[in-house]
Amino acid sequence: MWQSLYAELKDKGFMVVAVAEESRGADHARPWIEQAKSEYWQLIDTEHRLEDLYNLSNVPQAIWIDEQGRIVRPPETAGSTDHFRRMDLKTRTMTPEDQAGRLAARQAYFDAVRDWVNTGKHALPADDARARLPKVTPRIAEARTRFRLGVWLRAHGSAAEGDRQMNEASTLHPESWSLWRQAADLDEVGKASGPDFWKRVQALGERPYYPPPKL
Amino acid sequence: MTKILTPTDQFEVSTRDGLWMSAADALRVTGFALKPEGMCRDEICVPMSAGSVKGAEVDVEAFWKKLGGPVIASDVGDVWALGAPAEERNAALEGLQAPDFTLPDIDGTPRSLSELRGRKVFVATWASW
Numbered sequence: 001m002w003q004s005l006y007a008e009l010k011d012k013g014f015m016v017v018a019v020a021e022e023s024r025g026a027d028h029a030r031p032w033i034e035q036a037k038s039e040y041w042q043l044i045d046t047e048h049r050l051e052d053l054y055n056l057s058n059v060p061q062a063i064w065i066d067e068q069g070r071i072v073r074p075p076e077t078a079g080s081t082d083h084f085r086r087m088d089l090k091t092r093t094m095t096p097e098d099q100a101g102r103l104a105a106r107q108a109y110f111d112a113v114r115d116w117v118n119t120g121k122h123a124l125p126a127d128d129a130r131a132r133l134p135k136v137t138p139r140i141a142e143a144r145t146r147f148r149l150g151v152w153l154r155a156h157g158s159a160a161e162g163d164r165q166m167n168e169a170s171t172l173h174p175e176s177w178s179l180w181r182q183a184a185d186l187d188e189v190g191k192a193s194g195p196d197f198w199k200r201v202q203a204l205g206e207r208p209y210y211p212p213p214k215l
Numbered sequence: 216m217t218k219i220l221t222p223t224d225q226f227e228v229s230t231r232d233g234l235w236m237s238a239a240d241a242l243r244v245t246g247f248a249l250k251p252e253g254m255c256r257d258e259i260c261v262p263m264s265a266g267s268v269k270g271a272e273v274d275v276e277a278f279w280k281k282l283g284g285p286v287i288a289s290d291v292g293d294v295w296a297l298g299a300p301a302e303e304r305n306a307a308l309e310g311l312q313a314p315d316f317t318l319p320d321i322d323g324t325p326r327s328l329s330e331l332r333g334r335k336v337f338v339a340t341w342a343s344w
Contacts, residue, residue, distance in 0.1 A: 002339065015331050017338045019318065026321065028343045033321050041326050043318040050340060052222055053314040055304060062339040065313045069332050074308070078339045117335055129311055136304040138285075145285040145298025148220050152294060161290055181344055 001079075003038045005110055013067065014117045016040035019050050021059055023151050023182045047151055051178055052144045055134045058177040058210070064116060064123065072116075072123035074132045076213040079109040085201060085209060105212070112215045122215060132214075143173035147182070177209075219244050220296040234276040234286075234295060241273040245297070254278050313338075 002016045018040060020029035026044040033042045050056060054063055054075055062078035065071055083098040083105075094102070115121040124132070150165030166183035173179055184196060201209055217230040221244065228240045238249035247254035253262040254273065267277035275297075276286050283300035307314050313336075317327040328336065 001341070002337070013334045015334045015336050017326075017328065017331070017336060019338065019340050021340050021342045022344075024344075026319075030321055032343050041320060043320055043326055045318050045340075049223065049316055049318065050338075052299065053304070053307075053316055055308065056340060059340045059342045062337060063313065065328070065331075065336040065338060067333050067335060069313050069329070071308070071311045071313050113337060126311055130309055133305075133308050136301040136308075138283075138301045141298050141301040141304065142285040142287070144222075145287050145296045148222070148298065149287050149289065149294065149296035152218075152220055152225075152296070153289060156294075158289070165287070178342070181342075 001036070002040065003036065005113060006038070006040045009114065009117045010039070012117050017043060019043045019045050021045050021048050021051060021056075021178055023048060023154075047148060048178065048182070051176075052148075055136050055140070056178065057134070057173075057175055064113075066123060071129055073213075074129055075134065076132075077210040078213075079106040080210045081105045081212065082209050089198065108215065109213060112213075139172045140176075143169040143176070143179060146172065147179060150183075217292075218294040220294065221245075222297075222299045233274065233288075233292070234279075235269075235272055235274050238271045238273055241275050241278070245275060245278065247278070249273055 002018060006014070006016045016038075018038065020033070020043065022029045022044055023046055025046055029044055036042070056075050058077075060078040060080055061075045062073075063071060063075050064073035081102050083094055083102040086098055087094045112122050116123060146165045146169040150162045150169060153159070153162030153165060163183070166179070170176065170179045170183040180200070216227045217234070219226045219228055219234075226244050228236050228244060230236045236244075241254070242248045245254070247256045247261065249268065249271070250260065252260040254260065261278065261281055263273070263278060263281075267274040279286050279297050283302055285298035287296045287298070288294070313328060315327060315329045317325050319325050328338070
């Protein structure tokens with residue numbers, strides 16, 4: 001997904017690190033990675049360590065990090081939009097207007113990354129960056145811990161107990177779509193976008209599924 | 216042996232009555248050393264109550280909870296997960312220094328964010344689900 005941007009900017013001191021949040025294991029990500037033929041790093045995060053460290057809650061989210069290793073944009077939606085919520089569920093298609101809006105938003109995000117690399121634009125001052133950080137609560141910390149245990153139990157012959165830990169993790173941190181999906185859907189790809197998913201998305205009401213980045 | 220999962224590592228440790236273990240194992244698992252002042256790492260010492268230290272043994276469950284971190288055990292108590300305290304995560308992020316991580320690529324080669332110092336780095340998550 002980021003290959004064209006990377007190819008364009010790699011000689012300007014730019015790097016992309018794509019991280020697959022895959023508690024089901026590396027083999028689930030492999031075909032996608034092989035097909036992408038990307039030159040940047042494609043890493044596999046079977047324990048969702050990045051979500052723990054950076055307090056992430058959905059995919060795709062991106063973090064911008066400068067040459068000194070400082071966070072200049074905290075986690076935010078990386079190029080995706082809520083247009084999908086209006087799609088026709090029978091045909092799985094969006095109106096031409098929504099398709100265009102979706103593409104335009106993605107393009108705007110790509111442009112922002114390009115501007116940042118070329119001119120430093122969009123890098124936030126420290127106070128602004130800090131103000132946008134999602135706060136880790138004790139409930140979220142417990143959710144991560146139960147998730148960690150759940151992944152281990154699933155991988156070591158205790159699937160039912162692992163599922164229970166995963167479900168408790170999702171209950172403790174209901175804003176995390178990532179925890180919900182890992183708890184709901186282990187073997188069946190596609191189930192994560194089934195009726196339960198749509199019901200949960202609809203329950204958001206006016207709240208966004210992908211909060212737009214404030215560029 | 217008891218399996219202990221920390222946010223970035225895992226250990227096999229000899230324990231009794233929950234997470235009582237030798238001070239040497241407690242240091243290995245938590246990074247904190249037992250001293251007269253409490254459990255200490257660098258400049259920080261967490262005072263320990265009399266009931267959570269016996270000779271050269273430490274109740275790591277009590278210690279970790281005092282640190283503010285979650286402690287979750289499997290049903291039969293053979294696997295324990297020690298989670299990062301919320302405040303530790305918040306403090307790290309508010310410092311704005313990007314937390315380092317090491318993850319394998321598809322061939323298993325470990326890659327660390329810190330190797331990329333000197334470049335602008337765009338870290339993006341995705342998933343096949």
